[in-house]
Amino acid sequence: MHPITGPEEVPLFCRPPYVLNDEVADDLAAGRRRPERLWVALRDDRLVARVGWWGRAGEDAPFLLDIFDTEDVVVGEHLLRTAMASAAPARPHYLRTVTAEWRTDPATTRCVAALERTGAWLLAERVRFEWRPGTPVPPSSGRLVFRSVRDTGEILDLMTRALDGTLDAHSLDDLTRLPPRAAATRHFDDELARFHSPRSWWRVATLPGGEPVGFITPGRNDYNAVIGYPAVLPEHRGNGYINDLLAEATRILAAQGVPRIRAATDLDNTPMAAAFTRAGYLDVERTIVMAWSK
Numbered sequence: 485m486h487p488i489t490g491p492e493e494v495p496l497f498c499r500p501p502y503v504l505n506d507e508v509a510d511d512l513a514a515g516r517r518r519p520e521r522l523w524v525a526l527r528d529d530r531l532v533a534r535v536g537w538w539g540r541a542g543e544d545a546p547f548l549l550d551i552f553d554t555e556d557v558v559v560g561e562h563l564l565r566t567a568m569a570s571a572a573p574a575r576p577h578y579l580r581t582v583t584a585e586w587r588t589d590p591a592t593t594r595c596v597a598a599l600e601r602t603g604a605w606l607l608a609e610r611v612r613f614e615w616r617p618g619t620p621v622p623p624s625s626g627r628l629v630f631r632s633v634r635d636t637g638e639i640l641d642l643m644t645r646a647l648d649g650t651l652d653a654h655s656l657d658d659l660t661r662l663p664p665r666a667a668a669t670r671h672f673d674d675e676l677a678r679f680h681s682p683r684s685w686w687r688v689a690t691l692p693g694g695e696p697v698g699f700i701t702p703g704r705n706d707y708n709a710v711i712g713y714p715a716v717l718p719e720h721r722g723n724g725y726i727n728d729l730l731a732e733a734t735r736i737l738a739a740q741g742v743p744r745i746r747a748a749t750d751l752d753n754t755p756m757a758a759a760f761t762r763a764g765y766l767d768v769e770r771t772i773v774m775a776w777s778k
Contacts, residue, residue, distance in 0.1 A: 560598030
């Protein structure tokens, strides 16, 4: 067991098929991955397990464990424990792209079992959606007025209010340890503040009289155009305003000529999933998220 030595060992690391393999070399070159965070376990010359972390360029700690494959649960556990001690002692969340039938897929269930043996637990199963050019964008209903977000303070205030009654598993987990404002700030710092797109795309939705109803933060991350954070404030839920928010964000991103728009929500958040479907987004895959107790 050892980390790879550099770009020349990327083909070795990428022997097991996985959707992220094509990004590993570019991520290494961009500093989002580092050789010391990409570990392999070999039996003779055969790769029997691998584990890899993704992080933001220039930051010391990795942000996600997003590559893990193993032919054997015990070997996988041993590799995880060894690599985590060196590369990621803080244990960021594990994320894996899967199909809807992942519980019957041996390759995935082996990984889950190995992770559970290190103390991880299933935090969420998420549905990943995709909008593609040519898909009709729902027209405005005319019920709401959209304006740009004034400043960081305003979006944090709205994010804090939206946490009341949230169905998002990540937010619910954060709220077990943090007050709402701190949980909102963490989400902002970890995701929204990192977008490679102007904040002028973000929108606050209001009633004609100016009362905020919700907000949405379309943007670009390191790889795709994304919906970001869609939310209706608690006192306005149940009126279908999420449809107006998604339509507005989709129009903003579609106007940029993007090849796709990505979005995701927890499987248990059925109202949000239904809203994406109504807006013309396709259910393309699932992700599972596992966490270690903080």
